[in-house]
Amino acid sequence: MKANKKGKLKAQDLNLLFSSLQKAGFDLIGPKLTDNCITYDHIQTAQDLPQGWSDFQEKGTYRLKKRNDNAYFGYNIGNRSFKEFLFVAKEKSYQISKQGDVQTLSIDNIKKMAFIGVRSCELHAIHIQDKVFIQGQYINEHYKQRRQKAFIVALNCHTAANTCFCVSMNTGPEVTLAYDLNLSEIINENEHYFILEAGSIKGQEIFDTLPMDELTPNEFDAKKNMLAHTASHMGRKMNTLNIKEKLYAAHDSDHWNEVAQRCINCANCTLACPTCFCSREEVVSDLAKQNATHIKHWDTCFSQEYSAVHQTPVRSSAQSRYRQWITHKLASWYDQFDTSGCVGCGRCITWCPVGIDITEEYTALTRGDE
Numbered sequence: 001m002k003a004n005k006k007g008k009l010k011a012q013d014l015n016l017l018f019s020s021l022q023k024a025g026f027d028l029i030g031p032k033l034t035d036n037c038i039t040y041d042h043i044q045t046a047q048d049l050p051q052g053w054s055d056f057q058e059k060g061t062y063r064l065k066k067r068n069d070n071a072y073f074g075y076n077i078g079n080r081s082f083k084e085f086l087f088v089a090k091e092k093s094y095q096i097s098k099q100g101d102v103q104t105l106s107i108d109n110i111k112k113m114a115f116i117g118v119r120s121c122e123l124h125a126i127h128i129q130d131k132v133f134i135q136g137q138y139i140n141e142h143y144k145q146r147r148q149k150a151f152i153v154a155l156n157c158h159t160a161a162n163t164c165f166c167v168s169m170n171t172g173p174e175v176t177l178a179y180d181l182n183l184s185e186i187i188n189e190n191e192h193y194f195i196l197e198a199g200s201i202k203g204q205e206i207f208d209t210l211p212m213d214e215l216t217p218n219e220f221d222a223k224k225n226m227l228a229h230t231a232s233h234m235g236r237k238m239n240t241l242n243i244k245e246k247l248y249a250a251h252d253s254d255h256w257n258e259v260a261q262r263c264i265n266c267a268n269c270t271l272a273c274p275t276c277f278c279s280r281e282e283v284v285s286d287l288a289k290q291n292a293t294h295i296k297h298w299d300t301c302f303s304q305e306y307s308a309v310h311q312t313p314v315r316s317s318a319q320s321r322y323r324q325w326i327t328h329k330l331a332s333w334y335d336q337f338d339t340s341g342c343v344g345c346g347r348c349i350t351w352c353p354v355g356i357d358i359t360e361e362y363t364a365l366t367r368g369d370e
């Protein structure tokens with residue numbers, strides 16, 4: 001059943017939302033100022049949020065900067081996505097004994113997590129990973145358990161970075177996919193409050209514990225104005241018309257060589273991307289050789305080893321690896337999963353150390369088709 005309660009939560013009461021979630025047994029994962037970056041981490045209270053902080057982002061550039069207000073969510077997304085908490089970078093998958101008994105490592109200890117401040121692009125990325133890990137032929141049980149236990153506190157975006165292009169990818173800035181609770185942070189000269197909307201029974205149960213005020217029509221309309229402002233401040237855009245066909249047609253473009261001269265194959269773009277899902281398995285035997293443990297690690301199409309067949313890389317050149325990445329993201333992902341693999345979050349632009357920009361490369365590759 002879809003719940004649809006909405007109300008006004010004073011900014012000073014935000015912490016009550018967090019304590020209600022904690023009382024319901026959730027670990028809180030939300031934005032936090034860590035290592036000079038606003039990133040997702042375990043948080044305890046609203047004091048852990050990056051209140052009054054924002055950031056400047058550009059190709060290969062990330063800088064913190066102060067805001068001139070006390071917004072809790074006035075930053076743009078940082079280097080880590082919620083992928084790290086659902087599809088963990090390194091974990092044991094299963095163990096097999098010498099006798100052939102297979103033991104899937106326990107998922108009983110997987111904790112309930114509440115994700116705080118899930119922007120629309122992040123929510124789209126989670127839904128894309130759902131298609132990969134739990135809606136296909138092969139199920140990733142660890143992902144499935146974490147996802148089923150996750151509580152989503154979504155966030156309508158009030159700040160766009162120079163590197164954002166969710167409007168082009170039709171993934172934001174307004175939250176349109178399923179959530180438990182949805183926050184819109186409103187700051188004007190008179191007050192600071194949140195519009196809080198419940199989107200599920202679980203969300204409604206938490207909503208009912210909070211000291212909510214009625215919203216006036218004007219207060220609710222502030223959300224529309226905020227979203228229109230964010231949508232009009234996207235720093236990037238991408239023309240997605242016939243995107244798949246255009247990229248397939250660019251297969252033999254000379255531009256791949258040009259990108260390869262700049263790309264250092266560091267894989268930052270795939271690690272920061274909230275939808276990339278490649279992984280490999282390492283097998284470790286115990287000293288008595290009784291059990292072999294399979295350990296999953298994130299991997300990347302930017303590594304030669306990842307494309308090795310019979311110990312020989314299929315994609316041995318840098319240009320072939322970049323072509324694989326962008327063509328999969330923006331074209332063949334549609335064939336595999338009926339969606340783009342890109343949500344326009346801009347992370348691969350900010351965190352590429354040499355400033356390679358997916359929107360610019362796509363435009364250069366398909367320029368003749370515009």
Ligand code: SF4
Nearest residue numbers: 273342343345346348
């Ligand atoms: S390809 Fe880049 S912009 Fe698109 S979702 Fe991944 S990190 Fe974000």
Ligand code: SF4
Nearest residue numbers: 263264266267269352
């Ligand atoms: S495109 Fe940039 S981030 Fe990605 S592998 Fe190349 S240099 Fe690294």
